[in-house]
Amino acid sequence: MRTGARAQGGAALTAWSRAWLVALAALTGGAACGNAEVSGPGAQDPAVVVRFEEPARSDRAAAAFLREHEPVTQAAAAVTVLLTLDRPVPLVVRSCDGDGSSYDPESRRIDICYEEVSEARDLFARAGRQDTDDAVAAVLQETVFHETAHAVVDALGVRTAGREEDFADQFAALMLLRQGAAGERRLRAAADAWNLLAAAAENADGDAEDEHSPDRERAVSAFCHLYGSAPGRHQDLVRPDVLPLARARGCAEEWAAVRDTLLETLGPALREG
Numbered sequence: 522m523r524t525g526a527r528a529q530g531g532a533a534l535t536a537w538s539r540a541w542l543v544a545l546a547a548l549t550g551g552a553a554c555g556n557a558e559v560s561g562p563g564a565q566d567p568a569v570v571v572r573f574e575e576p577a578r579s580d581r582a583a584a585a586f587l588r589e590h591e592p593v594t595q596a597a598a599a600v601t602v603l604l605t606l607d608r609p610v611p612l613v614v615r616s617c618d619g620d621g622s623s624y625d626p627e628s629r630r631i632d633i634c635y636e637e638v639s640e641a642r643d644l645f646a647r648a649g650r651q652d653t654d655d656a657v658a659a660v661l662q663e664t665v666f667h668e669t670a671h672a673v674v675d676a677l678g679v680r681t682a683g684r685e686e687d688f689a690d691q692f693a694a695l696m697l698l699r700q701g702a703a704g705e706r707r708l709r710a711a712a713d714a715w716n717l718l719a720a721a722a723e724n725a726d727g728d729a730e731d732e733h734s735p736d737r738e739r740a741v742s743a744f745c746h747l748y749g750s751a752p753g754r755h756q757d758l759v760r761p762d763v764l765p766l767a768r769a770r771g772c773a774e775e776w777a778a779v780r781d782t783l784l785e786t787l788g789p790a791l792r793e794g
Contacts, residue, residue, distance in 0.1 A: 565792075569597040569631070569669060570609045576635050577616035583638035587614065592658040593633055596665035599696055604790045610672040612665070622664050624671035631668045637661060644717050659697075659707035660714050666693035677790055682782050690739055691779050694746040705747060705754070712743035716763070741768060749776030 571594055576584040587593055593614055610631060617634035624631050641660040645653045670692035674685060681688040693711070697704040719737035734742070744764040748755045749772030758764045764772070784791065 565601055566605070567597065567609050568601045568604045568606045569612050569672075571597050571612045571614065574613060574615040577618075580616045580635035580639075583635040584614075586638050586654075586657070587635070587661070590654065590658045592661040593665055596662045596669070596696070599699070600666070600669055603696070603699070603792060604673065604787065605792050606673070606676050606790060608676075610669065610676065612669075622668055624668045624675075626671075626675050629672065629675060631665075631672055633661070633665060633668070637664060641714060644714060644721075648717050650713075655706070656710040656713070659710035662707055663693045663697065663711035666696040673787070673790065677787075679786055679789075681786060684734075687734060687742075688783075688786070690734075690742065691746070691783055694743060695780060695783050698746070698750050705751070708743055708747050709758075712740045712747065715740035715743065741765070745769065745772040746776045746779065749773045 573584065573587075593612070597612060610629065612631040612633060614633045614635065617632065617636055619636075620632075620634065622631075622633045622637060638657055638661065641657045642653050645656050650656055667689045670689035671685065673692070674681060674688065694708055697708040697711070700707070715736040719735065719740060722736065741764060744758050745768055748758050748764055748769055752773060759766055759769045
């Protein structure tokens with residue numbers, strides 16, 4: 522896992538849902554490994570263009586998982602629904618040989634690592650979690666959104682209100698919460714992963730410093746955003762080892778402020794309608 526790499530409705534589809542389906546169809550058609558590029562403007566020019574490199578032998582199962590569950594291409598489609606950029610951001614899914622997923626400002630490219638699939642699966646399996654496929658896909662989607670946030674900041678040349686790493690976590694939360702109940706489950710899974718990483722770090726000899734907030738802090742912030750977006754649905758989060766009551770009391774206001782700041786920052790790139 523990355524720890525140190527840089528509407529509800531009835532039968533009728535909402536306009537957002539229709540746009541999602543169009544973008545998803547354009548971005549996922551023909552996805553395969555072997556340096557396959559997943560693009561296709563369709564009704565909207567893609568904000569992110571995904572390319573899958575041939576995986577190392579040890580990563581073949583992870584590559585198959587990403588083809589089947591499509592967390593990367595679904596995330597790219599979701600960004601296209603929300604944002605328009607002057608030029609698409611290239612995203613390469615590859616075997617990283619020990620490096621983590623990241624955004625490179627020099628090449629303006631996002632790298633997502635096959636290895637993160639097995640790392641996330643091992644993390645959840647050690648914790649005894651049963652829905653590992655869904656949880657792993659959620660972690661990968663959150664990672665794509667996080668790294669895409671760095672690319673968007675770079676492309677727009679905007680200044681974030683606080684630390685860019687925190688902005689990237691907040692952007693990922695926004696993108697997941699836009700997916701409704703399914704996105705809420707995904708954000709919760711990503712936050713659970715940070716909690717598990719924090720617990721693992723406590724049992725290790727040391728915790729390497731990086732540009733991100735500590736994993737426990739990231740987990741609490743994600744839980745706070747989730748709770749603040751719909752307190753009535755997430756009362757079970759309010760407990761000392763997940764979301765302390767003192768923090769939970771202000772989460773609705775906190776998430777509203779975070780969301781508004783995100784949308785203001787992204788304003789130049791937001792699609793109309």
